[in-house]
Amino acid sequence: MTTAPVILDRAAIDAMIGVIEGRGHRVVGPVVRSGAVVLGDLSSTADLPVGISDEQTPGRYRLTARDDEALFGYVVGPSSAKPFLHATGVPVWQGERTADGSFATRKPEAPTPVAFIGIRPCDLAAIGIQDKVFLNGYRDGVYGDRREGVFSVVVNCVEPGGTCFCTSMGTGPRASKGYDIAVTEVIDDEEHWFLAEPGSDAGQEVLAQLGAAPASDDERVRVENLLVDAADRMGRGLDTEGLPEAIKASMESPRWDEIAKRCMACANCTLVCPTCFCATVEDETDLAGLEAQRVRRWDSCFNEEFSYIHGGSLRPSTYARYRQWLTHKLSTWVDQFGEMGCVGCGRCITWCPVGIDITVEAAALAAAAKEATHV
Amino acid sequence: MQTIPESTQIDPMAPVPCKVTAQWDVTEDTFGLRLAAPAGYSFQPGQFNMLYQFGVGEVAISISGDPAYPESLVHTIRGVGAVTKSLRNLRAGDVVGMRGPFGNSWPVEQAVGHDVVLVAGGIGLAPLRPALLHVLNNRNDYGRVVLLYGTRTPRDILFQQELQEWRGRFDMDVLVAVDAAGRDWHGSVGVVTKLIGRAPFDPHNAVAMVCGPEIMMRFTGRELVTRGIQPSMVYLSMERNMKCAVGFCGHCQFGSAFVCKNGPVFTYDDIGDLLDIREV
Incomplete structure (x- = not known):
């Protein structure tokens, strides 16, 4: 498996969504609903909160307009992967009375596996944490059935949000594991591109279908600097020592x-x-x-x-x-x-x-x- | 405490239908329910089952039967909630859902060679009964055996006939106290902790197993330690809200423990400090 990063443009991101959907996934990503960025069904980049940012302070959340066409120019809204994997309001089992006065139970059908496009490193880490809760020893059916087959395109954060402190928790602003593809968005007055790195065989397969050019050293260094800079600009921290x-x-x-x-x-x-x-x-x-x-x-x-x-x-x-x-x-x-x-x-x-x-x-x-x- | 191997059931959340083989009244608000256990079922004293009344709901109920006869699965239940009241209507031949057994167990193996002191408050006698039956089934393995039992009134005394048999034995001591009684009661009146000082056992060679309301266990644990039992030799069975029994639902947390899978049995050494803090 080659793990060399490639460069994508917006059209390639659209193509990627199509390829992932073609692999049998329900594609889910950030969309604007009721004045907030939440995770919802996605069919193309046009469904993303294009040119949108967010302001977050304790007790306050507002969407704002950006002066560019960034696809991922905001951080996390109220929803995460949790509603899709640790689903609420779903049956654990179903059953019926039988003729002899007893009963029988059956397992509900597993839903179509989700592909998360634009999930953030913190939320990817959160999936890892819930894995330990629900798949450690006993296997939780609701969670396990949804967790298996998940495909994740994580988007690294180049602009920390107003209440973020992922650097303290070691979960971001760059994803270190658990993804199929990691994307970092680069945008300024002259250019708009995405650096995409595969994190699994499946991610490598998807990227290979896009026919993208490998990233140059300059491009890699630029992304590296953006992510280091994002960590430095994190406004909040939590000293976890002791x-x-x-x-x-x-x-x-x-x-x-x-x-x-x-x-x-x-x-x-x-x-x-x-x-x-x-x-x-x-x-x-x-x-x-x-x-x-x-x-x-x-x-x-x-x-x-x-x-x-x-x-x-x-x-x-x-x-x-x-x-x-x-x-x-x-x-x-x-x-x-x-x-x-x-x-x-x-x-x-x-x-x-x-x-x-x-x-x-x-x-x-x-x-x-x-x-x-x-x- | 024994570690119970992870369940091999395909889905630990799905109840298995079990036939009721007997239902009987124990006291005014408490009843017994015996089930035909599924093939291969066995349990350790102190473990619990989740009992499911079809379409009504599910409750955690400790097993109160003899571990030597696991196929005859006995529960002693206070009918005080919607599900337990509904379970009371079951009769022999009916079907109830069951999953289990869950949780860890009383230290009946570790107690071999020691005096055994059982302290029960109210319905807390039910989960201690399998431990006592195990000890009596293997009587020569243990030193002195003492049962201290406190309950609200003489009418609330569980297992009356059995208690009389146990009191009649020369190889164990049974002390009973009630919180309140009429003039026809000639036994002890007061809290169960008052019985500890009168109980014949060697505190330096004793294992205590305690089950009752939390406040009763708090004071009982303290009293047993004052009497000289090592805090690590005092075992308490905790009650918490249990929905899933396998550590998924979070309701039963008590400090770092999921009472359903790390408990319900803990040592006073481990939880004595937490018992002294309000609303943990």
């Missing part, structure tokens, strides 16, 4: 109470998070009670019923729910899966209606824990 232990030592910190005064327990952060995996199930029947299914829906540790056992919720207070969420993300996740449950995409910061910033809260907890151990 953080899991510091948060564990902060279980009774007064900071949780202080956060709870701002947190509305709305669950937005968990819904936009590309790694949050908590879900509930609902058992349903038809009116005759002959057909049944178990439907899985996303749940959130911010919901009061989430921790319900007979007698009441175990986490009635907002402070306890926020503590559970942040502690899980940055501390106990490491115990469970060997890495943090955060990729630094910044969504929980942008989509928090009151702009609570996980990097600020984690740093405050860590600083207080450090102070406590020095006393």
Whole structure:
């Protein structure tokens, strides 16, 4: 397998979409819906948010117009790969009563495998994190059936978003693994091209069908510089050194109470998070009670019923729910899966209606824990 | 604690139909449900099943039967929610969905050669019963055997007949306390922790297994350690909201643990500190 990068133009990106679709994929990529860039069905580059950018600050998200025709001139919106792989509102199994008074279950059909065009490095890393949740030991059918056969064209980020901190989490702005093709977009007044690198045999096969020219050393250096520069311009950071232990030592910190005064327990952060995996199930029947299914829906540790056992919720207070969420993300996740449950995409910061910033809260907890151990 | 090998079922989420072989009342709100287990089924004391009433819903229920007879799969269930009340209507010959067993188990192997102290609160006696039956089935492997049981009122006492048999044995001690009782009760009144000081066992050579409401386990764990049992020899079975039983749904998290797959049995050494923190 040759792994030499090639140069594509917009027409070649369109051709690539066609080739991938021809391989039997449902092609999904960034599209504008209801004033936000989300992942939706894509048939050509004309469906992409061409010439669009976004402004993101804590609690605020706006689309803006660019003065060029960039195809990928924005960062992540509220949706990630999660709705497609860890799908919500889908049956885990279906079943029916049988004549002898028993019942039989059957597995729902697996949907067409998705190809993600323009998924970002942070979201690609998030898929890797959810793989460890759902395909580690027991295999989750809903996730596994959708995960197998996924094709990913990752787009490296040359312009970090306003709430991004992927460099701290080691997930971006350049994808290092897990993709079939990695694309970096270069655009200025004179030129507009894409450097594409294969990351798998399938990616190599697709690129080979495009008849693209290999990238020159100058082109490769230019992309390299853009990505280094993007990392340097990342406005946010999270010091992860010793953080899991510091948060564990902060279980009774007064900071949780202080956060709870701002947190509305709305669950937005968990819904936009590309790694949050908590879900509930609902058992349903038809009116005759002959057909049944178990439907899985996303749940959130911010919901009061989430921790319900007979007698009441175990986490009635907002402070306890926020503590559970942040502690899980940055501390106990490491115990469970060997890495943090955060990729630094910044969504929980942008989509928090009151702009609570996980990097600020984690740093405050860590600083207080450090102070406590020095006393 | 024993590590249970990962399930070999094709889909751990799909319930398997099982025939009900008996249903009976245990107390006013608690009933027994015996199922014919699928071929090849076996379980360790302390494990649980997910029971599914067709179209109604699913609940996590500990196994309370004898592990030596896994084909006769006994559950003791409090009928207090929509699904458990519906399960109460099952009769012999009906079919219920089952998946399991899930979770880790009581340390019955590690306890060989030691005194065994079982402390139960309320329905917590049900998941301890398989451990006690295993110990009694292999009585010579263990030192002294003590069961301490606290419940709300005399009418809530589970397994009354069996408790009387156990009390009549010369090779174990049974102490029972109730929270409240009328004048016709001549036994102990008070919390189960008060029984620990009276229980005959050697704390330096004892293994404790505790199951009950969280607050009861918190104080019981503390009391057992005060009495001299090593915190690593005190085992507690935690209750959390369980939906999937295999670590996918996230509901049962308790610190770093998924109670469904890393538990439900933990040592006081591991979780004693967390029990002292509110709303974990």
